Amino acid sequence: xxxxxxxxxxxxVVEIEQGSVNAVVKVDxxxxxxxxxxxxxxxxxxxxxxxxEAYLVVKASNVILGxx
Numbered sequence: 001x002x003x004x005x006x007x008x009x010x011x012x013v014v015e016i017e018q019g020s021v022n023a024v025v026k027v028d029x030x031x032x033x034x035x036x037x038x039x040x041x042x043x044x045x046x047x048x049x050x051x052x053e054a055y056l057v058v059k060a061s062n063v064i065l066g067x068x
Contacts, residue, residue, distance in 0.1 A: 007058035009034070013050055016043070027054055 011029035023043045025036050034056055038046075048054060 001055075003057060005057045005059040009056040009058070011054060011056060013048055013052045013054055016048065016050060018043070025054070027056055029056065 009027075009029045011027040011034070013025055014028045014033060015026040017024040017026075018040065022037050022039055025038060025043070025048060026033050027036065036056060038048075046054075
């Protein structure tokens with residue numbers, strides 16, 4: 001797989017919360033757990049399940065920071 005995105009993080013699926021249309025897939029990348037929302041069709045097409053390895057691809061033009 002070759003992508004233009006430079007932020008590719010490999011991890012393991014640790015939880016999947018299925019809704020009526022979408023699913024939230026939580027991926028452990030070796031410390032933090034990152035969540036990604038996908039359609040149920042995408043979840044099925046990718047064959048994702050708890051324990052699966054997956055890549056998180058982050059492509060964003062803006063990153064917003066906040067402090068207290």
